[in-house]
Amino acid sequence: MSLDDQALKDHYRDHPVDLSWLNKPSQHVFRWRTNDNRWLTAKRRVRDHASFLKAIGKSAPRDVYVSTASWLNPIDLPRLRDNPEHYPVLLDHFVVFDIDVAPFSIENLKKAQSIARGLMEWLEEEENLILRSVSFSGSKGFHLIYDDPDRDAFALPDLKEREMAVKAQRKALLDRVVETGFEVDTKVTADTRRILRLPGSLHGSTGYACTRIPVEALNGPLEDLLSTLYRHPSAPDIPARVDLPPAETSAKPKAA
Helix, strand or coil, X not given: CCCCHHHHHHHHHHCCCCCCCCCCHHHCCEEEEECXXXXXXXXCXXXXXXXXHHHHCCCCEEEEEEECEEECCCCCCCCHHHCCCCCCCEEEECEEEXXXXXXXXXXXXXXXXXXXXXXXXXXXXXXXXXXXXXXXCCCCEEEEEEECCCCCHHHCCCHHHHHHHHHHHHHHHHHHHHHHCCCCCCCCCCCCCCEEECCCCECCCCCEECEECCHHHHCCCHHHHHCCCCECCCCCCCCCCCCCCCCCCCXXXXXX
């Protein structure tokens, strides 16, 4: 599916993004990708939908993301490899699990729903985390977002040491999750500079909105959940299943 720039601008004018689950949206980084595959970053703080529209300006976001971490100053945030003179102040970092089962289909969404449900149950029993939000990603799966009540790492006065300590904690948790057998995106959880698709924004490939959902929706029929979700009028139906082409094999020469 492909929407032109004007259709994307019309959507965001008429459909507010969901910032209600963020304590202070102004402490987060907002990024988006356009139809010509350019990546843009907000140069002003986003506090509400009106300031979000001002931040994107005349651009037409195809996909919109928000940082999983909050910062004292999220504007012009340096990259880790930049080794900045003044290290950014990390204030908080969500515990995020991204569950995707490709390709996009009803069959695979049911698998993702089952993984998300099982992981939520396991985390409730085994880890000391507080659920903040659950989202349908707009495509192949779900996002589980938690708060970590352990604040010791965020009290470290050395700012680089603080961020590295948080990354180490998240990596240890991710390892436990993977070792238990849950299929999650291993690039997301431990990355303090990660961005995540913003609820209320359109997924540029499917036309479905990334949408926050009640926990109960993971326990019910997937079809019931999908019937409640917003999708752009031009979005195609989700295929029941998609068969992957057989893996190509390359003939190897026999040993002499």
